[in-house]
Amino acid sequence: MALATGKDFIGLVGHTPLVDMSHVVSAGGDVRVVAKAEWTNPGGSVKDRPAARMILEGERGVRLTKDKIILDATSGNTGIAYACLAAARGYRLKLCVPANISPERKHMLAALGAEVIYTSAQEGSDGAIREARRLFDEDPERYYYPDQYGNDENWRAHYATTGPEIWEETGGAVTHFVATVGTGGTLMGTGRFLKEKNPSIQVIAVEPDSPFHGLEGMKHMATSIVPKIYDRGFAGETLFVSTEAAHAAIRKTARKGGLLVGLSSGAALTAAELVAGRLIKARQRGLVVTVLPDNADKYLTERFWKEA
Amino acid sequence: MPVTILIPTVLRQYTGNQATVAVDGKTVGDTLQNLAAAHPGLKTHIFTDNGKLRSFVNVFVNEDDIRQKGDMNAPVKNGDEVSIVPSIAGGRR
Structure with missing residues (x-):
């Protein structure tokens, strides 16, 4: 009799549940809103998908070997994913992270044994990107620098997994795909897959409404370093969500x-509700699909829970 | 010597690209009001419509979070540094 075998970390990534959120966002009947619960990934966020693919790609291309240090910039979730993967696969890891990420995230990164370089909170995620580039340029032989903002394996992870999962789970009935953008990987990869399956599917991007915002992981593209993998012209439409609206959606x-x-899940749901509301108003049918990148475990100390 | 307010990179487009702005005031509230008066484009980014600090905005006087020091009434003195940081999850700078 063969011994039963469990899955390793990478084996647990993906195949997240699709949750019906229609009643939460005042949809229902002919207009439904469903969402991928990405916090059920083993590292707790959607970022397990691209991080796993970028690590595997590095191993395959022999750019990532045991003597290299994995280096990248992240505002948190990718860092946690890398930290889990590095620990499970025996690599050293160095992360450049804005100093104002949540204390919960700092604890998680430390618990997983990652080396963290905190960059200026004033400069946000762009400051972290600049520091990672600087470190890499200083000593390129020392590091494997996946560069999630410029690595095609990031969006390909979603093209290979998130897209097909959504297509299958909705039986091809998806009409709108709504995704928040940080690196743009989720939107580009999932969107490309779905568009190939059915070009009439509408892809909608969600950005913070202001350069100064509290939507961790998201980017206001007009005022940021636009990620190399993100094509601002790809989505048919971009919706802009305020931090306060996302907070209200979370509550x-x-x-x-x-x-x-x-937080980004709150932004995604705010936008999905808007899209659903238009469909309801126009008396059209629709199946709006969005992605909830993480859950509230890392934000429970935030003040917004106490607001009305 | 007035109080120095440190402006986050993304808000510098509203301060004529200045990384710091010197203002007068006895409390944090005074200094932020004076900042917004000097650079009106900043106002809606920092304050809500009814004049409260937006919930995701953290303000520090030197290293201290003003929410532990009397909020907008937190006292400031000449030479203090006031920094404005998006809270992105309760974080300190």
Whole structure:
């Protein structure tokens, strides 16, 4: 009799549940809103998908070997994914992270044994990117620098997994795909896959409404270093969400849906509700699909929970 | 010598690209009001419509979070540094 075998970290990534959020966002009937619960990935966020693919790609291309240090810039979730992968596969890891990421994230990175370089909170994620580039340029032989903002394996992870999962789970009935953008990987990869399956699917990007925002992991593209893998012309439309609207959506999701979701998830649901609302108003049918990048575990000390 | 306010990179487009702005004031509230008066484009980014600090904005006087020091009434003195940081999850700078 063969011995039963479990899965390793990478084997647990993906195949996240599709959750019906229609009642939370005041949709239903002919207009439904469903969302991928990405916090069920082993590292707790959607970022396990691209991080796993970028690490595997590095191993295959022999750019990542045991004597190299994995180096990248991240505002948190990718860092946690890398930290899990590096620990499980025996690599050293150095992360450049803005100093104002949540204390929960700092604890997680430390617990997983990552070396963290905190960059200026004033400069946000762009400051972290600049520091990672500087370190890499100083000693390129020492590091494997996946560069999630410029690595095609980032969006390909979603093209290979998130897209096909959504297509299958909706039986091809998806009409709108709504995704928040940080690196743009989720939107580009999933969007490309879905568009190839059915060109009439509408892809909608979600950005913070202001360069100064509290939507961790998201980027206001007009005022940021636009990631190399992100094509701002790809989405048919970009919706801009305020931090306060995302907070309100998070509280509503907790109280009406029994789910504690994270900041970008709140932004995604705000935009999905807007899209669903238009369909309802126009008396059209629709299946709006979005991605909830993480849950609230890392944001429970935030003040917004206490607001009205 | 007035108080120095450190402006996050993304907000410098509203301060004529200045990384720091010198303002007068006895409390954090005074200094931020004076900042917004001098650079009106900043106002909606920092304050809500009814004049409260937006919930994701953290303000520090030197190293201290003003929410532990009396919020907008937190005292400032000449030479202090006031920094404005998006909270992105309760973080300190």
